Amino acid sequence: MKKLLYIAVICLLAVAFGTLPDDEVYVPVPKNWPKPAYDFSGNPITKEKILLGRALFYDPLLSADGSVSCASCHSPYNAFTHTDHKVSHGIYDRIGTRNAPALQNLAWSTTFMWDGAVHHLDAQALAPIHNKDEMDETITHVVQKLNASQLYRGAFYRAYGDSIVTGTQVLKVMSQFMLTLVSQNAKYDKVMRSEQVFTESETKGYELFKQHCASCHKEPLFTNNGFENNGLQPDSIYKDGGRIKVTHREKDSLLFKVPSLRNVAVTYPYMHDGRFANLQMVLFHYTNGIYKSTTLSPRLKKPIVLSENDKRNLISFLKTLTDESFLHNKDNAYPKDFFTER
Numbered sequence: 419m420k421k422l423l424y425i426a427v428i429c430l431l432a433v434a435f436g437t438l439p440d441d442e443v444y445v446p447v448p449k450n451w452p453k454p455a456y457d458f459s460g461n462p463i464t465k466e467k468i469l470l471g472r473a474l475f476y477d478p479l480l481s482a483d484g485s486v487s488c489a490s491c492h493s494p495y496n497a498f499t500h501t502d503h504k505v506s507h508g509i510y511d512r513i514g515t516r517n518a519p520a521l522q523n524l525a526w527s528t529t530f531m532w533d534g535a536v537h538h539l540d541a542q543a544l545a546p547i548h549n550k551d552e553m554d555e556t557i558t559h560v561v562q563k564l565n566a567s568q569l570y571r572g573a574f575y576r577a578y579g580d581s582i583v584t585g586t587q588v589l590k591v592m593s594q595f596m597l598t599l600v601s602q603n604a605k606y607d608k609v610m611r612s613e614q615v616f617t618e619s620e621t622k623g624y625e626l627f628k629q630h631c632a633s634c635h636k637e638p639l640f641t642n643n644g645f646e647n648n649g650l651q652p653d654s655i656y657k658d659g660g661r662i663k664v665t666h667r668e669k670d671s672l673l674f675k676v677p678s679l680r681n682v683a684v685t686y687p688y689m690h691d692g693r694f695a696n697l698q699m700v701l702f703h704y705t706n707g708i709y710k711s712t713t714l715s716p717r718l719k720k721p722i723v724l725s726e727n728d729k730r731n732l733i734s735f736l737k738t739l740t741d742e743s744f745l746h747n748k749d750n751a752y753p754k755d756f757f758t759e760r
């Protein structure tokens with residue numbers, strides 16, 4: 419009898435704290451964060467689906483010649499960006515026009531791509547799959563290849579109870595994996611949770627950050643999800659107008675999505691075209707390089723003045739945004755077992 423009571427209590431506790439496997443929280447929402455923008459009711463998260471999305475993310479089967487996977491350009495150890503190249507390198511050594519952004523906290527994003535061309539995460543994978551310079555494939559052909567694979571048919575059966583793979587399922591499971599990429603455990607977060615303290619230099623850097631940067635790179639996600647012109651000299655190679663490509667409005671010329679600065683120390687090179695190799699160059703841009711075009715953000719019209727010491731402090735603060743537990747989370751890495759165990 420006593421034993422039964424113990425079991426009942428343990429079960430109740432498990433339900434209350436959400437630790438039963440079915441209630442497992444795959445996309446944690448930290449306490450002081452806004453609500454995610456992604457509507458999970460249209461794509462209920464399960465363990466099998468996440469694993470499937472993760473396998474697809476790392477599988478070069480998604481490209482025309484089986485040479486390029488999503489992870490070729492989005493590497494887990496750099497917060498899912500590509501540090502070897504200024505702009506992306508895809509299939510047949512073709513070169514794109516933009517720098518691969520980090521993939522993290524995507525459940526909170528309202529638009530995707532540097533110009534916001536994609537409005538829903540579930541549509542995102544279509545872009546690289548169909549892009550001639552990236553994967554040069556079609557979703558229809560990807561689905562055919564998956565239906566011809568015993569491994570994937572089995573996995574889709576476990577996930578959906580049906581072994582016929584559809585394009586919608588492919589896109590939804592890929593979203594599920596990407597939604598689980600939550601970075602919320604950097605030193606910054608630990609300081610906010612009163613588990614650690616900033617050094618003197620980091621504290622000074624944080625003050626400077628709040629003063630000069632946080633209006634666009636807004637805490638706690640370090641982006642305001644908006645589009646801004648941060649004063650980059652227009653590039654002469656790609657002639658990338660940014661947001662205007664989507665809206666065709668003159669006032670959006672040279673506006674780009676404000677990127678999150680979480681894990682920024684490892685997501686170099688910086689900006690939509692990877693023009694700056696390191697954070698020193700980025701700060702030099704904000705203090706000395708602002709290009710005054712008609713659409714320059716009003717927030718950057720007044721020059722930002724930083725001493726060498728200020729810059730060091732600001733960089734110390736930016737480094738507190740590096741989340742080692744995210745970068746080295748084995749649940750985000752290549753799922754070796756998926757490909758070998760069955």
Ligand code: HEC
Pocket residue numbers: 475480486487488489490491492506507508509514516517518519520521524527529530531532533542543544546547551552553592596
């Ligand atoms: C050849 C390199 C390359 C490959 C392969 C690639 N990407 Fe990307 N990814 C990029 C680049 C470059 C951008 C930014 C493009 C733009 O802004 O126009 C991007 C943007 C994104 C974004 C938007 C992020 C944001 O915050 O705006 C997501 C999500 C994404 N990719 C997921 C994927 C997935 C899923 C795959 C595989 C199906 C994939 N990528 C394959 C280079 C690549």
Ligand code: HEC
Pocket residue numbers: 627630631632633634635645646647648650674675676677678679682685687688689690691700704715717718722
């Ligand atoms: C007016 C809004 C605004 C302000 C203020 C601002 N930024 Fe930015 N920041 C942006 C935009 C927009 C981009 C992307 C621009 C692009 O690539 O074309 C960006 C890009 C960056 C990047 C590159 C990130 C990456 O992944 O490529 C870093 C680093 C950065 N900003 C740091 C800072 C710092 C530090 C400050 C304060 C000194 C600051 N920003 C102030 C809007 C702003």
